[in-house]
Amino acid sequence: MGITLYDAPRCPFCARTRIVLAEKGVPYDTVTIDLADRPGWLVERNPPDGRVPVLEEDGWLLPESAVIDEYLEERYPDPPLLPPDPGERAAVRLFVFRFDETLGDPYYAFRREQTGAADWLALGLGQVDALLAAAPFLTGARFGLADVSYLPWLLRLHGLMGVSLEAYPALSRWLESCAERPAVAAEIETVASLAA
Numbered sequence: 001m002g003i004t005l006y007d008a009p010r011c012p013f014c015a016r017t018r019i020v021l022a023e024k025g026v027p028y029d030t031v032t033i034d035l036a037d038r039p040g041w042l043v044e045r046n047p048p049d050g051r052v053p054v055l056e057e058d059g060w061l062l063p064e065s066a067v068i069d070e071y072l073e074e075r076y077p078d079p080p081l082l083p084p085d086p087g088e089r090a091a092v093r094l095f096v097f098r099f100d101e102t103l104g105d106p107y108y109a110f111r112r113e114q115t116g117a118a119d120w121l122a123l124g125l126g127q128v129d130a131l132l133a134a135a136p137f138l139t140g141a142r143f144g145l146a147d148v149s150y151l152p153w154l155l156r157l158h159g160l161m162g163v164s165l166e167a168y169p170a171l172s173r174w175l176e177s178c179a180e181r182p183a184v185a186a187e188i189e190t191v192a193s194l195a196a
């Protein structure tokens, strides 16, 4: 027995968990889900709509990428992906908690080509850029869960949707620095394979 990840290569929420598992060197099996033809057993395992990712460990099931990643952080504390200081940990959690309003909602509006979405997205990217101008990583001094929680969408914006991030210098520097990590490089390859 061990960990199984119900996964989809193009899903950025799954990418959050793939990156954490890779950062921590945790071995796991993958069950790839066809998002266009979601199996009924997945809906049973993660009602009501069978979303991915779902992590299974010895028969126990856990959905929700942010919750899975926090679980993995506690279960496999080395290397740590949260800072030691409680206040800094809270800041990371707040940033992850606000993902939808900061980046997720404008990203999906932009993908749907909704009116005004480009400006909305630029606002979110500007907020992320400002944070990265003040600290090397979204998690603070070191790479961690806040970085993991935002990276998949930024990799897809750039790699799949052809959006230039050059106007955001701190964000661009951060992307380059994150790309040096094998866990992130693997995700960049996954995104490239989706684009091919």
Ligand SMILES: N[C@@H](CCC(=O)N[C@@H](CS)C(=O)NCC(=O)O)C(=O)O
Pocket: 008, 010, 011, 012, 013, 014, 035, 049, 050, 051, 052, 053, 063, 064, 065, 066
């Ligand atoms: N809040 C969930 C969102 C997961 C999610 O929306 N996954 C997408 C694939 S990227 C999905 O399975 N969507 C189901 C649907 O669209 O019906 C998480 O963080 O894990």
